[in-house]
Amino acid sequence: RLVAGVRSLKQKQYGAAQQNINQSVRGPITDLVATLLSGWASYGAGNTQTAISAIDKLAGPEWYPIFKDLHSGMILELANKQKEAGVRFERAYKLDDSALRVSDAYARWLSRNKDAAAATAIYQGFDKKLARHPLVVEGIRETKAGKKLPPLVENPQQGAAEALYGIGASLTRRGGEDLALVYLQLALYLNPNHSLALLSLADLYESVKKPQMAIKVYERVPSNSPLKRNAQIQLATYLDAVDRTDEGIKILNAVVADDPKDVEAIMALGNIQRARKKFADCGETYGKGIEAPTGADKQNWVLYYFRGICFERSKQWAKAETDLKKALEMQPEQPHVLNYLGYSWIDQGVNLDEAMKMIRRAVDQRPDDGYIVDSLGWAYYRIADYENAVKHLERAIDLKPEDPTINDHLGDAYWRVGRTLEAKFQWAHARDLKPEAEELPKIETKLRDGLPEDTSNAAAAEKKKEDGRGG
Structure with a gap:
C-alpha cells in the first residue's frame, strides 16, 4: 500500500496516493510516515489546511514533533504562508538545533523572509557542532554573499522524498536497516538526485557488507552536488575494497588535483597506497597532506605517523624516525x-x-x-x-x-x-x-x-x- 501510494504521488494522482497511504501498515514509525506523505498528497491536491491539520493531530513518541514541525513548515512555505512557516521552522529548530535538515530549512527561510545575517548565524551555529559539512559550508558562503536561498523542497514529490529520507536515515542509525532500505529507495524514486539519501543508502549497503551496491549508489550522486566530493572519496575506498584499486586511486588523484589542500582526500589516497604496499607513493602522498595549511595541526599527527610507516617500509629509516618522533611530539x-x-x-x-x-x-x-x-x-x-x-x-x-x-x-x-x-x-x-x-x-x-x-x-x-x- 505504501509503495502503491508513493507511485501515485509520483504520478500526481493525489487522491489515489492518499487512499493507499492511509491503508498502509500501522505502527509508531509507519504512522508518522503515512501522515507526512498523506499531508504532502493533500497539499498536492490543493488542500493545504487539510494537510496541516492531519499532521498536527498526530500524537505519538517524543521524536514526532520535530518531523511534524519541519514538514508543516515546508508545506506552509510552498503554500506561501511564510509567517506561519517561520513559526514552525523556529519551533523545530528549538527542539533540535543540531538537525541538519531543520537548520538548513530554517536558514533558507530566514534568507528570504528576514535577512542574510540571520540565515548565516544558523549555519554557523551548526558548523560549531559539526564542522565543515559541505551543505553548511555552501550555505554560509551563499548567505554571506547576500543570496536568498530557495526552499529545501519545491513540490509535493520532493517533500514526500524528504520525509522518507529523514525517517530512513534515522532508522539506519538505530539498527532498522530493512525498513530504512525501503524508505531510502522510495525517497530516491520520488527525488532521484537527493544527495543525502544517496549517501545514506550507500552507507547502509556498506554496513550490511554490500560494497558493490554501495559503489553503484555513490556513482549516482550528481556532479553539481556539494556532496559529490564526499561521495568520490567513499567511492574510491569501496572500489579498493573490491580490488578495483587503480580506479579508486585515479578518482582520488582527481579530487586532490582539484583541491591540493583537501587533507581528507589525501589521507584516503595515502591509506589505499599504504595498504597496497605502495610505500614510495604513500610517503609522497602523506607529504602533500603535511604541506597543506592544516597539516601541522595537532590532530594531523596521523599524517606524520603514516608517512613514518611508509618511510620505514621503504627502507628510509632516518626519515621514518624523524616523522615518528614528530607524531609523538604532537600526540605525546x-x-x-x-x-x-x-x-x-x-x-x-x-x-x-x-x-x-x-x-x-x-x-x-x-x-x-x-x-x-x-x-x-x-x-x-x-x-x-x-x-x-x-x-x-x-x-x-x-x-x-x-x-x-x-x-x-x-x-x-x-x-x-x-x-x-x-x-x-x-x-x-x-x-x-x-x-x-x-x-x-x-x-x-x-x-x-x-x-x-x-x-x-x-x-x-x-x-x-x-x-x-x-x-
Whole structure:
C-alpha cells in the first residue's frame, strides 16, 4: 500500500496516493510516515489546511514533533504562508538545533523572509557542532554573499522524498536497516538526485557488507552536488575494497588535483597506497597532506605517523624516525606511535631502555591490542628475557591468532626456552598464514634447521649499547 501510494504521488494522482497511504501498515514509525506523505498528497491536491491539520493531530513518541514541525513548515512555505512557516521552522529548530535538515530549512527561510545575517548565524551555529559539512559550508558562503536561498523542497514529490529520507536515515542509525532500505529507495524514486539519501543508502549497503551496491549508489550522486566530493572519496575506498584499486586511486588523484589542500582526500589516497604496499607513493602522498595549511595541526599527527610507516617500509629509516618522533611530539602518549617507534628501535637493537618503556606505556593503554602486546613480547626477546617473551607473545597470539609475524615471534621464543616442538608448530603456522615475501625463506630455514646458538639478538644488542650507539 505504501509503495502503491508513493507511485501515485509520483504520478500526481493525489487522491489515489492518499487512499493507499492511509491503508498502509500501522505502527509508531509507519504512522508518522503515512501522515507526512498523506499531508504532502493533500497539499498536492490543493488542500493545504487539510494537510496541516492531519499532521498536527498526530500524537505519538517524543521524536514526532520535530518531523511534524519541519514538514508543516515546508508545506506552509510552498503554500506561501511564510509567517506561519517561520513559526514552525523556529519551533523545530528549538527542539533540535543540531538537525541538519531543520537548520538548513530554517536558514533558507530566514534568507528570504528576514535577512542574510540571520540565515548565516544558523549555519554557523551548526558548523560549531559539526564542522565543515559541505551543505553548511555552501550555505554560509551563499548567505554571506547576500543570496536568498530557495526552499529545501519545491513540490509535493520532493517533500514526500524528504520525509522518507529523514525517517530512513534515522532508522539506519538505530539498527532498522530493512525498513530504512525501503524508505531510502522510495525517497530516491520520488527525488532521484537527493544527495543525502544517496549517501545514506550507500552507507547502509556498506554496513550490511554490500560494497558493490554501495559503489553503484555513490556513482549516482550528481556532479553539481556539494556532496559529490564526499561521495568520490567513499567511492574510491569501496572500489579498493573490491580490488578495483587503480580506479579508486585515479578518482582520488582527481579530487586532490582539484583541491591540493583537501587533507581528507589525501589521507584516503595515502591509506589505499599504504595498504597496497605502495610505500614510495604513500610517503609522497602523506607529504602533500603535511604541506597543506592544516597539516601541522595537532590532530594531523596521523599524517606524520603514516608517512613514518611508509618511510620505514621503504627502507628510509632516518626519515621514518624523524616523522615518528614528530607524531609523538604532537600526540605525546599516542599508543600506536609509541609502539611503532619502540618496536623499530628494539628490532634494530638500539635505544633499548627507552623503547621498552615506550612499549610498556602503549600496552598500559591498549592491553587488548595483539600487535602492541606482541611488541612487548618481542622487546623481552631482544634483551634475552625469554620467559617474559613467551608469556607476552602467548597473550598476543590469543588476541591475534592469525597474524604470521606474531606466530613467528612466538616460535622463536619457544625455541629459546627449549620448547622446540611447539616452536616448529608456530613457525609452520606462520608460514601458512602468508607472511611477507622476504620473511618466508627465513621461516622455512628455521623450520629446517631451528635457531642456531650463535645468533643471540641480545648479544648483538648489548654490543651496540657498549659501542655507545644504543640507549
